[in-house]
Amino acid sequence: EPEVTQTPSHQVTQMGQEVILRCVPISNHLYFYWYRQILGQKVEFLVSFYNNEISEKSEIFDDQFSVERPDGSNFTLKIRSTKLEDSAMYFCASSPSPRSYNEQFFGPGTRLTVL
Amino acid sequence: GEDVEQSLFLSVREGDSSVINCTYTDSSSTYLYWYKQEPGAGLQLLTYIFSNMDMKQDQRLTVLLNKKDKHLSLRIADTQTGDSAIYFCAESMGGGYQKVTFGTGTKLQVIP
Numbered sequence: 001e002p003e004v005t006q007t008p009s010h011q012v013t014q015m016g017q018e019v020i021l022r023c024v025p026i027s028n029h030l031y032f033y034w035y036r037q038i039l040g041q042k043v044e045f046l047v048s049f050y051n052n053e054i055s056e057k058s059e060i061f062d063d064q065f066s067v068e069r070p071d072g073s074n075f076t077l078k079i080r081s082t083k084l085e086d087s088a089m090y091f092c093a094s095s096p097s098p099r100s101y102n103e104q105f106f107g108p109g110t111r112l113t114v115l
Numbered sequence: 116g117e118d119v120e121q122s123l124f125l126s127v128r129e130g131d132s133s134v135i136n137c138t139y140t141d142s143s144s145t146y147l148y149w150y151k152q153e154p155g156a157g158l159q160l161l162t163y164i165f166s167n168m169d170m171k172q173d174q175r176l177t178v179l180l181n182k183k184d185k186h187l188s189l190r191i192a193d194t195q196t197g198d199s200a201i202y203f204c205a206e207s208m209g210g211g212y213q214k215v216t217f218g219t220g221t222k223l224q225v226i227p
Contacts, residue, residue, distance in 0.1 A: 004157065033214070042119070043158070043203065043217035056214060091157060102146065102207055104215060106157035 002026045004107035006092050012113045013082055021077045021110045023092030032075045033093040033104060034067065036060070043091065049075065082114045117141040119218035121204050126224045133191040135221045137204030140185065144206040147180060148215065149189045152201045161189075161202075191223075199225045 005024045013019050025032050034046040048055040049067055066078045075094075079086055089111050093104040118140040127133045139147070145166050150158040164171045164178045164187075171178045177190040191198055204218040 035215075035217075040219075042219050043205075045214035045216065048214060058214070093158075102213055102215070103160050103163075106150075106159070108155060108157045 004092055004094055004105050006090075006107040006110050008110060009108070010111045010113070012115065015084055015114055016081050019079050019082055019112065021079075021090050021092075021112070023075045023077070023107055024073050025075055025092065025094030026096070026105055027073070029094035029096045029105070031055075031095045031097075031104075032067075032069070033095075034077045035091045035093065035106075036088040037091070037109075038085075038088040046077070079112075082112075084114050087112055087114045117144070117206065117216040119204055119206055119216055121202075121218040121221045123219060124222050124224070126226060127194050128226050129194060129196055131194055133189075133194045133198070133223055133225075135189045135191075135202050135204075135223065137187040137189075137218055138185055139187065139204070139206050139216075139218075141206060141216070142185065143208060145208050146206065147178075147187050148203075148205040148207070149176075149178065150203040150205060150217070152203065152220070154200075158203060194223075194225050196225045196227055199223055 007022045032049040037043045047057040047061045064080045068076050089109045091109045092107045095104045121137045148163040149161045151161050175192045179188045201220040201222050203220045205215045207213045207215045
């Protein structure tokens with residue numbers, strides 16, 4: 001069964017460093033998303049992406065964040081200068097088409113630890 | 116803004132029914148979802164309900180929606196140890212790329 005994959009599963013970085021989190025969405029999906037979950041808190045929407053541009057973003061998704069679909073298979077989230085408070089689990093998701101109930105298929109997550 | 120609240124923990128005995136509750140604030144929510152997360156895995160959509168429905172049943176799962184009170188529940192009949200996971204209530208306005216707003220998740224522990 002096709003699934004969303006994410007790499008790495010765990011990333012440790014120093015504050016101020018740039019990180020790139022990688023996702024491979026399901027191959028025929030058209031909509032892509034990033035969410036994050038700080039330990040003990042809710043899963044929060046960051047950004048949605050369609051047709052090579054951002055469709056919607058939350059207030060969390062500031063200038064330090066960017067997303068890219070560099071080729072036909074990868075979808076990346078870049079954090080330019082990481083802060084301690086960026087430590088969280090980051091989930092990528094994809095959905096096939098604008099079906100009404102919008103089923104999003106999630107990857108297993110990348111745990112980002114900023115020291 | 117949208118907010119979704121759940122209790123954090125539920126413990127049940129194998130074979131009993133589990134009921135996980137959720138409240139939400141956004142009256143324009145069109146779709147309400149239950150996601151399941153097993154250890155080391157992503158969020159898996161279990162079921163969803165459209166806001167004009169009161170109930171939806173899918174095998175051992177029953178979803179009840181009280182739109183007036185903005186209350187959603189998930190009942191798992193004959194709970195098994197394999198049902199142990201974190202269950203997330205979520206809502207969205209539906210449509211193509213609309214964001215999904217999640218609750219904190221309820222950790223269900225099934226005692227053999």
